[in-house]
Structures are given as structure tokens and as C-alpha cells.
Amino acid sequence: MDKSSSTQDLKLTRSLLLLMALTSGVSIAGVTYNQPLLEYMASSFSVPRSSIGLVSTFTQIGYGCGMLFIVPMGDIVERKSLILRTLCLCMFSLAGLSLSMNFYWLLGASFLVGFSSIITQLLVPLAASLSEPGRRGKAIGTVISGLITGIIAARLVSGFVGPRLGWRAVYMISPVFIALLAFTLRKYLPRSAPSSDESYFEILKSMAGVLRTNPVVRSSSMIGPCLFASFQLFWTSIVFFLESPAYGFSSTSSEIAGRFGLVGIAGVFLVPMMGTLSDRRTPRFAIGLSAALAFSAFLIMTVFGENIFGLALGVMILDFATNSSQVSNQARINSVESPRQSRFNSVFMSIYFFVGALGSYLGSFTFSKFGWTGVCATGLVFVSIALLAHFTIGRIDYAPDSEY
Template sequence: MTSSIAEMDSDRHRRGLSSGLILMLAITSGLGVANLYYNQPLLADIGRAFNASPGEVGYVSMFTQIGYALGMLLFVPLGDIREKRKLISLLLICVALSLVSFAESRSLGWMYFASFAIGFTTVTPQIIVPLAAQLAQPEERGRVIGTVMSGLLFGILLARTVSGIVGDLFGWRSMYWIAAACMLLLSLLMYRQLPATKPQVSASYGALLRSMLQLARKYATLREASLIGACMFGSFSVFWTSLTFFLEGPPYHYTSSIAGLFGLVGVAGAAGAPIVGRLADKVPPYRIIGALILLTLLSFVLFGLTGFSIAFLIAGVVILDLGIQGTQVSNQARIYALEPAARSRINTVFMVSTFAGGSIGSTLGSFAWHTRGWIGVCLAGGGLVFAAFAVWSAHRMTGRKPQRA
């Protein structure tokens, strides 16, 4: 029996991932991560429901991102020592309960708690991505990661569109009841469709957590990728947290559903992720990362100089999402090649840093909007991108030989 399982596992790796399974992983990642972003087009509506200021309601996004970072730190490393199919299904049930809690919030304080719980339990996409890398053949790993990450970014962007429309038609609470039902359905589907995988490491939970610090110390590429990820996703959160407030004011005066439609614009940028993934299979990813950071910086220049023109605002959104997503895919392609048996822990270090940056960006975006308006938002977002470029440049100047993924 053991040899039969080994033969099946070997055969699966020779054949690589089927397109159907890749698509399922991408869709699940997208629907899972969407839970973190339903609130952004609804922040103004939520603020009115609780008579809260933009600064107070902005903490909803911040607590979600903090919860997500902590959830990744505590749960995602389990992917190296636990069977992933059961782990993913259980976490999907937990996030469904958290979404119900948010839908039933009767005070802003309870909403903060529910927001944290949603983030804390919405970590399945970060277990799915290293699982996809594990199942993929080495020569197709960049393409597979790019496809799954496209699904993830589609979820981030389309979450705003869907929640904006649902919020306008049925109220913001309805969105969270719908999301909870989706998570329960996904839990069943993932348990039935995902292949069982053997843990790659035998270690205690405490040792597993301690080993992440050792991995960060061991690999300069991981440290660089984590810092760049934090800065880039921080800039992404600065923009999207503030966009609803900007679009509801002059000269646009858009409703939450129209503001949410800007997520559709970003899909054009997300669609480029598989292309970047294929490039990362052929070109050293660190070169792609440098170019994409500069491209993202250009988007904030467009926002600052021409943000009051709808055409330039749309162009900036496409460039921003392509730059952020492409940088993330390229970073993941190279860090997953560092130590295959530790992919879940490596992904944890990278993604905890990334979403810690996102939580800082959410807070910074609300503060910048409150104090300096749209120009403040552009300066804050652009400043974080510039910091990412400084990290990338400093790593090149140290003389270290960049590691090819």
C-alpha cells in the first residue's frame, strides 16, 4: 500500500498539475482572500451606520490585515507538518463563522473584533500557493504560481466590485452572509477535490515556528523579498483604502457600487500575472522585480498629477495592480526555490511581512486622507514604493550574487 501511494505521488509529479486543478486552486484562492477586502468599498456605508469618522472606520481594514498577518504566522507553517487538505477545509469553516460575526456586528468595537477574526482565519490562500508550488513541476512552477496568484488578485479586486454592488442593493451586512455561505461550500469542495499530501517535515509546532527565524537569517533573498513585499503591499493598501473616500467626493461623487467597479479595472493588471510567471521561469526574477517596482512608482505619479481625470486614474489602477502582482509573483518564484521542504514556512515569513506592510498601509492611507487629502495619499503610497526600490537597490549593491529561481 505504501509503495502504491509513492508510485501515485511520483506519477502525479511527472505529469504536473492538470489545468482543471490549477483553475480550482486559483478560484479558491480568489474567493478566500476576497473576505479581506469586502469592507473597503463599504467603509463609508459602515461609517454612517455607526456614526464613525473615516479615521475610526479605517481601523476595520487595519484589524483585518493585522489578523491576517498573525493568522499566517500561526497557521500557515502547519502546511509543512500537517495534511493540507484537512487543514484548508477546517480553516474555511472557521472563516465562515467569523464572517457571520461581522454580519451581526452591533457596535464598532465588535466589528473590530470580527474584522480581526476574519483576517486571522482567512489564511487558506497562503496554504494553497505553496501547495501549488509543491505539486507543480520545476519548469512550470512560475507559470502555476502566476496563475494561482492571478486568482488571488482577482479575488482582491473583484471583492470590491461585488461588495459595492451588493452593499448598494441589499446593505453591507448581506455581503458577509453571502461570503459565509461561499466559504462553507468551498470547504466541502476542497475536501473532496484536493489530493491528499504527505507532510514534508517532522517537527514539533514550537520548533517549526522557531525555524522561520532561522530561515530568515539563512537566506538574504528571503529577507529582501519580505521587505519589498511589505513596502509594495503597503502602497497597494494606501491606495485602495482611500479610493472610496476620494471617489465619493468632488469631482466624482460616486456611490459605493461605482467605486467598487474600479476593481474590474484592476483585473486588467492582474491578468498579466501569468505572463510575469512565465518570464520568471526564464529570466532572473530579481531583474523583473526592479522593473516592476519602477512601473508601480509611475502609477502613483499618475495618481498625483492626473488623479482628477478619470482616464488617467483608470490607467494608474491598471499599472498599479500589474506592478504589485507581478512583483509578488516574481518574489514567490524565487523564494520557493530556496528550500522546497520549507515552502510553507518560507511563504509565512514572506506573507506575514507583506500583510504587516498592508496593515500599516491601511492605517497610513486613512491618516494621509484625513490630513492631506488625495495628494497625501499619493505621497504616502509613492513613498512606500520608493522604499521598496531602495531595498532592491541596496541588495544589488552589497555584491551578493542574486539567487535564480
């Protein structure tokens, strides 16, 4: 592949799309490594259970800030060089986290890991711009499937490695994979021409009006983040639930939590189908279906959460619903023809992870105060807000390639 190729000269081949999906999976892993390891981190720094959720919270806030300050640059700079530089920052951030000497260092390093793990959100607009208009949902779904695989693998790896080699080992090993990925991308990822000649500060200034002027971004930025917050709420509290008297997996809870992520593997195959559904119907239809599924997941886990099969079913539905919502919302946003695609995606995903950070914090806090019932009730509140937004402010239905 010619390194000087631009997006105008290229089509989205299957091999290039698979490379993007692999990149998504490897780069997002650093955001979710901590979820099965929170109990070990709390013990390492003598931090109470109600506070250790801040590790996930700071990681999510960092990701949101990366979305806000890095991703918009995709409109004004060449994306390949931006991706490679961000991967280098991610590599050093992961290594720095492994060397944490105190809880504040851990929080700061967690923020930087999140800040530099936004590669997927640089790839999604690129995949959308390279794909044919009627296949954007499927292309975005494939990239997000890579992200889902990375999330599942990260939970599984950290849940396995943490109890055996310590939580620090997870963060010592992961930079090696980031370095290998950066080398591969340097060789094969195509270069892309900037879509705007605005300055960086002009871009940041223009983002302030996106929610006000763009109804698609506005509605998606209410629905998607609430579903993601419920998702983060669950995954931050699951280790503590598995350690509770309901299950009693005290010594193996992190490993079992990591294995629990495997029930979401179906989403790797089903999420592209939801992207195809977005192409054939409308993204809004798929978004509404995703919100309804998330609501049913929390109902199942409220009633049957203390049964391992009921919990597994709820996890599977919640994983699929959350990831399908992300694909459909991003397909909706990237269907708006504009040189400001990166900014639209940035605003949506910034809000997505800031609200997700709230869900991460509430996971450990709510479980410590109100137990599993409180976690499920909070999840239902988040999903109910998403459904309310879908049937009120989100009532824009359209063909994927129309103005909105």
C-alpha cells in the first residue's frame, strides 16, 4: 500500500477494515484493564472500596478529554501521524501506571491512559469516509466490533494475570502490544488529507455550537451516554457483587469477572448486524431497540441477579445493547455530510465518556451503600432517561444520507 495514498484515492478494503478493527481492540484495552483489578488496587494502596471506583472514573474522564481535545484535530491534520503519536503517548501512559507509587499517581496515570486511548474515534470517521454511503453502518459496526473484542479480551487478560502476577504486570505487558501495533500501522495505514483549513482554536470554538445547531448530535448525546453509564455502572460493581454472600467468590472474583466478559462475545458478531439494520431501516430505530434491550437486561439482573445464569443472560443483553447503541449513534452522526465529522464524533463521544465516568463512580459507591439492588435501580434510572430522550428530543427519523 502506497504510504502517500489519500482517502480520496482509496476504498475501504476488507483487509484495511480488519486492521482498523484490530487497532480499535488493542487501543481500547487500557481503558478496561482496571475493572477486574479494582480490589487488588484498593488493597495495594489501602483505599476503601467506595473510593477505588475513582480509578475507572478518572480513566473515563481522561478518555472524554482525549475526545474533546485530540479527536477534533482529525479535521485539520493528517490522521495517520496523529494516530501514531497518540499511540506512543498511550504506550508511555500504560508503563507509567504500572510504576504508580501512591493512589494519586494511580489516578493521574489512569487519566493519561484514558486520554491517549481514543484511537477508535479517529478511525470511525476515517472508515465512514472510505466506505460507500449505504454501507457506513456496517463499516462502523466492524470497527466497533474490534473495540468490543478488545474490551472483552482486556477484562479476561487482566482477570487472569492480576491474581497470578499482580495488577502491575498487566500494565507492564500492554505497552509491548501497543508498540507492535504502532509499527504495523506505520507501514499499512493510509494517509488522509485534512478536511478543513481552520485553526485548532477555531475548531474548539466551533464545537460549542454543535449541540445547539445539530439535532442529530444533540439527541444521540443524550441517549448513548446514558446507556454507556449504565454499562459502566455494572462493570465497576460486578467484582464486588461476586465477592458478596450471594456468590462468595472472594479469592477468584476478579478472574470470574473477567470470564464473565466472555458472555459478551456474541456482540462481536451481532453488532455489525445492528449496523446493517441501521443501513436498512434507520439508525434511530436501532437506537430505540438498543435502549429497550438495556432496560430488559437490568430487569433480568434485578430479579435473577443472584442466579448465575440470570446474571449471565443480563450481561449478554446489556453488552449487546450498549455496543449496538454506540454503533447506531455513530452511524447516525457520520451520515451527516460535513467536513466537521471529527468534531461531531468528538462532541458525542466526549459526553459519552464523561457520563460514563459518572456511571463508573456510582458503581462502587452505590454497591457499597445499597448493594446489588441499588446498582440495578440506578442502571434502570439511566436507561429510563435514555428512553425518555428517544421518544421526546430524539424523534428525528430520516434516511441515513439525508441532511440529518
